[in-house]
Amino acid sequence: GCGGGASEQxxxxxxxxxxxxxxxxxxxPPENHQSIxxxxxxxxVKEATEGQVEITVSTGGALGYKGPELLxxxxxxxxxxxxxxxxxxxxxxxxxxxxxxxxxxQSFEEGKILNDIARPYxxxxxxxxxxxxxxxxxxxxxAGLWSKEEVTSVDGMKGLKTRTYDKNxxxxxxxxxxxxxxxxxxxxxxSLATGVIDSVLTSTPTAVDAKFWEVLKxxxxxNVTMATDLITVNLDEFNKLDPETxxxxxxxxxxxxxxxWEDVAKLDKDKEALCNExxxxxxxxxxxxxxxxxxxxxxxxxxxxxxxxPEAKEIVDAFQKEVGRE
Amino acid sequence: MDLFIISFTLLGLLILLLGSSIWVGITLxxxxxxxxxxxxxxxxxxxxxxxxxxxxxxSTMMALPLFIFMGEILxxxxxxxxxxxxxxxxxxxxxxxxxxxxxxxxxxxxxVSGSSAATTATVGKITLPELQKRNYDSSLCLGSLAGAxxxxxxxxxxxxxxxxxxxxxVSIGKLFIxxxxxxxxxATGFSLYVMIRSLxxxxxxxxxxxxxxxxxxxxxxxxxxxxxxLILMVxxxxxxxxxxxxxxxxxxxxxxxxxxxxxxxMDGKVFMEAVLGSVKTSCMIMxxxxxxxxxxxxVGYLGIPASLTQFIGTLGLSKYELIIILxxxxxxxxxxxxxxxxxxxSLPLALPLITAAGFDPLWFGIYLVIMIEVxxxxxxxxxxxxxxxGLVDENIFKIALYALPSFIIMFIIVALLxxxxxxxxxxxxxxxx
Amino acid sequence: xxxxxxxxxxxxxxxxxxAGFLMLLGLALILIEIVIRTLFSSxxxxxxxxxxxxxxxxxxxxxxxxxxxxxxxxxxxxxxILKGKARIAVDIYAFTVGLVLCAVITATTALFFWDSVVSxxxxxxxxxxxxxxxxxxxxxxxxxxTLQFAAELGRTIMLLRSDQLEEQKxxxxxxxx
Ligand code: NA
Ligand code: NA
Numbered sequence: 047g048c049g050g051g052a053s054e055q056x057x058x059x060x061x062x063x064x065x066x067x068x069x070x071x072x073x074x075p076p077e078n079h080q081s082i083x084x085x086x087x088x089x090x091v092k093e094a095t096e097g098q099v100e101i102t103v104s105t106g107g108a109l110g111y112k113g114p115e116l117l118x119x120x121x122x123x124x125x126x127x128x129x130x131x132x133x134x135x136x137x138x139x140x141x142x143x144x145x146x147x148x149x150x151x152q153s154f155e156e157g158k159i160l161n162d163i164a165r166p167y168x169x170x171x172x173x174x175x176x177x178x179x180x181x182x183x184x185x186x187x188x189a190g191l192w193s194k195e196e197v198t199s200v201d202g203m204k205g206l207k208t209r210t211y212d213k214n215x216x217x218x219x220x221x222x223x224x225x226x227x228x229x230x231x232x233x234x235x236x237s238l239a240t241g242v243i244d245s246v247l248t249s250t251p252t253a254v255d256a257k258f259w260e261v262l263k264x265x266x267x268x269n270v271t272m273a274t275d276l277i278t279v280n281l282d283e284f285n286k287l288d289p290e291t292x293x294x295x296x297x298x299x300x301x302x303x304x305x306x307w308e309d310v311a312k313l314d315k316d317k318e319a320l321c322n323e324x325x326x327x328x329x330x331x332x333x334x335x336x337x338x339x340x341x342x343x344x345x346x347x348x349x350x351x352x353x354x355x356p357e358a359k360e361i362v363d364a365f366q367k368e369v370g371r372e
Numbered sequence: 373m374d375l376f377i378i379s380f381t382l383l384g385l386l387i388l389l390l391g392s393s394i395w396v397g398i399t400l401x402x403x404x405x406x407x408x409x410x411x412x413x414x415x416x417x418x419x420x421x422x423x424x425x426x427x428x429x430x431s432t433m434m435a436l437p438l439f440i441f442m443g444e445i446l447x448x449x450x451x452x453x454x455x456x457x458x459x460x461x462x463x464x465x466x467x468x469x470x471x472x473x474x475x476x477x478x479x480x481x482x483x484v485s486g487s488s489a490a491t492t493a494t495v496g497k498i499t500l501p502e503l504q505k506r507n508y509d510s511s512l513c514l515g516s517l518a519g520a521x522x523x524x525x526x527x528x529x530x531x532x533x534x535x536x537x538x539x540x541x542v543s544i545g546k547l548f549i550x551x552x553x554x555x556x557x558x559a560t561g562f563s564l565y566v567m568i569r570s571l572x573x574x575x576x577x578x579x580x581x582x583x584x585x586x587x588x589x590x591x592x593x594x595x596x597x598x599x600x601x602l603i604l605m606v607x608x609x610x611x612x613x614x615x616x617x618x619x620x621x622x623x624x625x626x627x628x629x630x631x632x633x634x635x636x637x638m639d640g641k642v643f644m645e646a647v648l649g650s651v652k653t654s655c656m657i658m659x660x661x662x663x664x665x666x667x668x669x670x671v672g673y674l675g676i677p678a679s680l681t682q683f684i685g686t687l688g689l690s691k692y693e694l695i696i697i698l699x700x701x702x703x704x705x706x707x708x709x710x711x712x713x714x715x716x717x718s719l720p721l722a723l724p725l726i727t728a729a730g731f732d733p734l735w736f737g738i739y740l741v742i743m744i745e746v747x748x749x750x751x752x753x754x755x756x757x758x759x760x761x762g763l764v765d766e767n768i769f770k771i772a773l774y775a776l777p778s779f780i781i782m783f784i785i786v787a788l789l790x791x792x793x794x795x796x797x798x799x800x801x802x803x804x805x
Numbered sequence: 806x807x808x809x810x811x812x813x814x815x816x817x818x819x820x821x822x823x824a825g826f827l828m829l830l831g832l833a834l835i836l837i838e839i840v841i842r843t844l845f846s847s848x849x850x851x852x853x854x855x856x857x858x859x860x861x862x863x864x865x866x867x868x869x870x871x872x873x874x875x876x877x878x879x880x881x882x883x884x885x886i887l888k889g890k891a892r893i894a895v896d897i898y899a900f901t902v903g904l905v906l907c908a909v910i911t912a913t914t915a916l917f918f919w920d921s922v923v924s925x926x927x928x929x930x931x932x933x934x935x936x937x938x939x940x941x942x943x944x945x946x947x948x949x950x951t952l953q954f955a956a957e958l959g960r961t962i963m964l965l966r967s968d969q970l971e972e973q974k975x976x977x978x979x980x981x982x
Binding site: 390394421441619658708 | 852917
């Protein structure tokens with residue numbers, strides 16, 4: 047198959063109009079759930095449009111993109127469709143960092159609520175400022191704390207040497223009195239084995255990939271943050287489609303989004319069970335522990351809100367009201 | 373099939389530009405841009421900026437200038453004298469005598485240097501005059517140095533492994549560790565060949581009046597100690613997971629500076645030369661890497677790798693047939709191209725192909741390094757040949773002829789590694805991940 | 806013309822030193838990180854990120870210096886078979902191609918840089934660095950490389966005019982130490 051705009055000029059179809067051929071970019075490996083979801087979206091769109099919209103999914107960053115630049119890449123039409131980590135593109139559009147504000151949400155369900163409240167704001171900014179339309183938003187399993195010693199309170203986190211993968215994770219570890227280590231994933235296992243670090247902030251699939259049970263004992267599902275991915279299409283490309291096809295894309299996006307939120311909740315449970323089978327003990331955090339974590343990280347959220355766009359405050363306020371906190 | 377037309381247009385342009393003396397890196401950019409402009413409706417220039425940023429904005433890449441820097445410092449230090457003095461007493465009684473110093477010193481220096489040309493130059497600048505002085509057969513001397521010098525890329529650290537690892541996503545630490553056993557096998561192969569030749573014709577390595585006692589041998593240990601310490605520091609820290617390759621390179625630089633200082637071969641001028649030399653070489657490699665990343669994205673946009681993999685799939689080749697075809701291609705490419713260009717130009721197409729055929733990308737990395745070693749000793753463009761030509765002023769085609777046995781030994785090792793891939797994979801799979 | 810080429814050479818040499826300085830800076834950063842990690846169980850937070858920026862700086866600043874030192878690799882097939890004016894003609898052609906491509910790269914990386922300035926793009930690391938700052942190395946280095954290509958081109962044309970077709974040493978390329 048040809049990718050990109052290459053084949054737009056090529057005919058060969060007997061149909062009235064030439065089929066639209068798009069490339070969809072994913073930086074995740076082909077077996078990752080986000081890549082699988084994107085492929086499913088492509089398949090369903092092709093079926094629903096009777097082959098009029100054909101999306102070729104390119105995984106593993108084969109198109110040369112790393113992630114932070116993807117908002118601009120879709121804006122400029124370098125790829126018509128792309129998956130992007132919502133907080134990953136926040137360097138270009140600060141509001142997207144709201145998804146990974148630490149301890150704003152306390153459960154997977156609350157993550158969905160936050161996403162639903164933020165969605166209209168995200169839609170508007172994506173279309174008006176970044177010339178693209180969000181097709182769907184899909185979650186990652188939320189991040190918890192994996193450690194050698196059992197952790198049941200904020201005091202127990204003091205002095206931990208923890209591998210973190212983003213800015214907010216780092217700020218959290220500082221706030222609780224630990225040391226964040228922003229190591230690349232490839233070094234996590236050996237750093238745990240040699241004692242450079244003693245704990246990791248991450249989600250269940252990562253724990254399974256890295257066989258954490260060989261080097262760690264406890265898992266506290268404290269929902270530090272729950273990342274999401276935006277899947278967007280360049281607005282010019284989208285507007286070239288006839289209204290009927292546009293409608294199909296939107297509807298398919300809705301279906302995939304609903305399915306992905308269900309699938310990821312299940313994926314999270316399955317992966318956790320696998321860790322438990324291999325000997326990792328899940329220590330569910332008490333409500334008190336969660337509240338303490340929320341309190342101690344309040345400054346991180348407030349500080350961010352001060353410099354963030356005004357819409358961010360509206361989203362957070364609406365969310366807090368919905369879940370009945372503060 | 374119009375992808376064939378596209379592929380051959382781009383390949384033709386590539387050969388045309390390279391042949392007309394355009395720099396390799398620049399050629400890769402031009403072919404990529406042409407691919408985009410002629411065959412897609414995508415505007416390539418913004419993509420070009422993105423790729424330039426993404427391929428250079430990499431902390432892993434910092435290992436490249438640092439390992440080069442380490443080699444530059446050692447090249448200017450007294451390391452070659454010490455290797456020669458330290459190894460001679462141990463090897464003089466073997467059939468072939470001091471010719472083995474070529475091989476052993478190359479293997480040891482290869483373990484602290486990332487490049488084959490540097491290994492050949494560092495070892496050759498001291499061994500070749502010494503061996504000539506003692507009337508050793510020059511075909512065996514030059515041939516064994518040309519071959520053993522290539523160990524610089526196979527025995528870690530290795531600049532080509534770094535580039536391969538970054539472009540293919542294979543762990544650089546694992547690649548480094550995987551090179552140790554094949555490197556030792558290759559060195560042993562070269563030594564065995566020298567021994568066999570010398571047993572039949574002892575005149576090739578005349579005995580002379582050198583006699584060494586065990587006391588002499590033990591006295592050499594302090595001379596070998598700095599190199600061995602450096603090797604243990606760099607490889608040990610990677611193997612145990614204590615340091616990333618980039619950090620190991622930084623530690624290696626520090627060790628090399630220390631060693632150069634105590635052997636009094638370092639001053640401000642030498643230091644500046646080493647700095648500028650490493651900046652120059654790494655920039656040269658980075659330009660090729662960036663150009664190749666761009667070209668690889670261009671062929672990706674065109675869908676060439678997927679189609680090629682599909683096409684090769686329909687031919688129903690066996691694993692071994694595929695490797696034989698690839699090897700022939702690499703030997704042909706290797707006549708004219710340097711190692712870095714070979715990797716980066718072939719990788720976008722070769723990697724999906726061999727993964728689909730069921731080869732481990734880690735194994736393929738080692739295979740590729742040996743193919744690059746082969747290219748170092750095949751004329752007209754073979755960097756080890758250039759280096760030796762600079763040292764002894766012998767025609768490069770003649771040196772290549774002397775190196776022919778090494779060429780054959782390399783392919784024997786490749787055959788062994790293909791039949792028994794666990795030779796490559798066992799050691800890296802044992803290390804901490 | 807001679808003044809221009811001399812000036813470019815000096816600029817390229819300066820860029821070589823600057824790139825060398827950035828490399829030493831990277832070395833120091835990594836070593837400090839190791840010391841802080843092993844002795845104090847702590848981290849600088851920015852080592853990974855800033856090492857990567859330094860690598861961008863080294864690569865782009867060194868481009869012109871490497872060209873001046875004939876460090877960029879090319880096939881010397883034509884150079885070995887051609888002599889005199891023919892060889893100079895090949896050089897003029899090659900330098901022109903290089904000049905044009907580098908001018909284009911300068912323009913596009915300048916736009917890329919400017920886009921980051923306008924949208925105030927920041928890194929998603931703890932430092933939240935404005936990406937435009939490290940990205941400035943790209944148009945800067947490409948521009949100086951363009952100048953160096955112009956200087957090499959000018960020098961070659963002068964060589965053709967002056968009729969002094971002395972034997973140049975064939976470049977064997979950088980040896981990749
Ligand atoms: Na080496
Ligand atoms: Na060759």
